[in-house]
Amino acid sequence: MCAKCKYCAILDHSGRITSTFTGCSYYARKNVTCKSSNIIYCITCKTRKKQYVGQTKLRCMDEIQAHFNTIQSKDPRQQTNISCHFKQVDHNGRADVQVHILDFIYAFPDSKRAAFLQNETEFRWIHHLCTQLPMGINTMDKPRAAPEMTKKSKEIKKWEIMSSCAMAR
Ligand SMILES: [Zn+2]
Ligand SMILES: [Zn+2]
Numbered sequence: 001m002c003a004k005c006k007y008c009a010i011l012d013h014s015g016r017i018t019s020t021f022t023g024c025s026y027y028a029r030k031n032v033t034c035k036s037s038n039i040i041y042c043i044t045c046k047t048r049k050k051q052y053v054g055q056t057k058l059r060c061m062d063e064i065q066a067h068f069n070t071i072q073s074k075d076p077r078q079q080t081n082i083s084c085h086f087k088q089v090d091h092n093g094r095a096d097v098q099v100h101i102l103d104f105i106y107a108f109p110d111s112k113r114a115a116f117l118q119n120e121t122e123f124r125w126i127h128h129l130c131t132q133l134p135m136g137i138n139t140m141d142k143p144r145a146a147p148e149m150t151k152k153s154k155e156i157k158k159w160e161i162m163s164s165c166a167m168a169r
Helices: 060-072 081-086 112-128 147-168
Strands: 016-018 025-027 037-045 053-059 097-104
Touching: 025 037, 037 060, 037 081, 037 112, 053 060, 053 081, 053 112, 060 081, 112 147
Parallel strands: none
Antiparallel strands: 016 025, 037 053, 037 097
């Protein structure tokens, strides 16, 4: 943890994350710094206790800085669901942001394996913590299910149909 670092100051080091929606607690990563990269992270809003799960290849501080820039920005093209949330009138902007690092992605950045792990891990955390709108801040507008999971579930379905046909005979 670096001294007087505004990113380390908002980074939780307790090793625990509690879903503000369900109240369930989970292990988060403890040995983290603002320079940790290849991560799945959670932003918790201190005012309304809403949460957002995201993934980044960047260092934690660079990712948070990017979110801070959108919260600061008045350009409508720069707005995201995060910036819109923290810009609400009863909120305190950047001062409301608390960060947990939930998981590290142990794969070479930009590899297929990393992409799969990022999506799969992010998806799992969104469901654990219940961070989809309206419970949290995640929008599910882009397909989150990793393609390999979909393929696998299709294979299981096919196998089930085949085995039930075999039984019918
Ligand atoms: Zn720092
Ligand atoms: Zn909020």
